[in-house]
Amino acid sequence: MSREGDVIARFYDRHPYPPPVDSLDEDAAAWRDGLRRRVEHARMWPSVPYRDDRAILIAGCGTSQAARYALRYPNARVVGIDVSPTSIRATRRLGERYGLTNLELHRMPIEEAGTLGPSFDHIVCTGVLHHLANPEVGLRTLRDALAPTGAIHLMVYASYGRFGVYLLQDYCRRLGVKPNPDDIGDLVATLRELPQGHPLSHLLRNTPDFAHDDALADALLNPRDRSYTVPEVLRLIEGADLRFGRWVRQAPYRPQCGAITEVPTVGASQRCPNPNSSPPSNSSGAP
Ligand SMILES: C[S@@+](CC[C@H](N)C(=O)[O-])C[C@H]1O[C@@H](n2cnc3c(N)ncnc32)[C@H](O)[C@@H]1O
Secondary structure, eight states, X not given: OOHHHHHHHHHHHHSOSSOOOSOOHHHXXXXXXXXXXXXXXXXXXXXXXXXXXXXXXXXXOTTTHHHHHHHHOTTSEXXXXXXXXXXXXXXXXXXXXXXXXXXXXXXXXGGGGGGGOSOEEEEEEESOGGGSSOXXXXXXXXXXXXXXXXXXXXXXXXXTTTHHHHHHHHHHHHHTOOSSHHHHHHHHXXXXXXXXXXXXXXXXXXXXXXXXXXXXXXXXXXXXXXOBOHHHHHHHHHHTTOOOOOOSSOGGGSTTSXXXXXXXTSOOSSOOOOGGXXXXXXXXXXX
């Protein structure tokens, strides 16, 4: 692993994301729900007959995502990779607790995913590529691990949606705020004082993530993250010789929907009634 990779691995070892959980009971039923499995299949392969025995790679699996996918697809081989040993250990504990014999875990950077072979039908990579020193190389490596008819579910940070996050990241850098308990405590106190109209206040009010210190560190004190506009995402995909399929959550891309309408610098004459308009979390989202 490169020294660059080590910076991120060390960060996520101290601040694993999502915060580790001992149990998936709260949403296990939703993850096991066969209808949701079919909906996901139809989204990824709209013109292909249903199958649930695909090989799935969870690239940058964090603390629970690979275990959730192994619950959802008991007939599939699910492989989780991550650079953070803490995250791999947390996932392994869940695997043992739920008897997930279809789950395989490796401490491995995405940049080395090619060694797993071009065998994956379904690759999930959410909240990860934007932390890589070179996201283009990361995505090309994932493409090489993808079977010819495979599909990738990708999530990268959105430049406009995270505008308030970047203001606060800049504030933290200028003041030298560090990801230790004292500094994070002071930061939480500062965030409580942000005025209602601050571009971050929508996320602070509506994203459960911000209630947890490690998640706050992930958003505001991460040693490396970048974000993408829609044209930049499309260029990233094309640059890896992949073809754009669809947005998983469509509503936030309509001008009257999504977190951006809460930012006072943008006039929003209509609010979108669609529940999809809540801000996407960093994680793989609702099951
Ligand atoms: C924000 S978390 C997202 C976790 C998970 N994908 C989810 O959505 O719940 C980012 C994860 O990517 C991992 N990561 C960062 N750079 C990586 C790399 N080059 N290779 C593999 N994992 C990486 C981190 O250790 C961390 O667990």
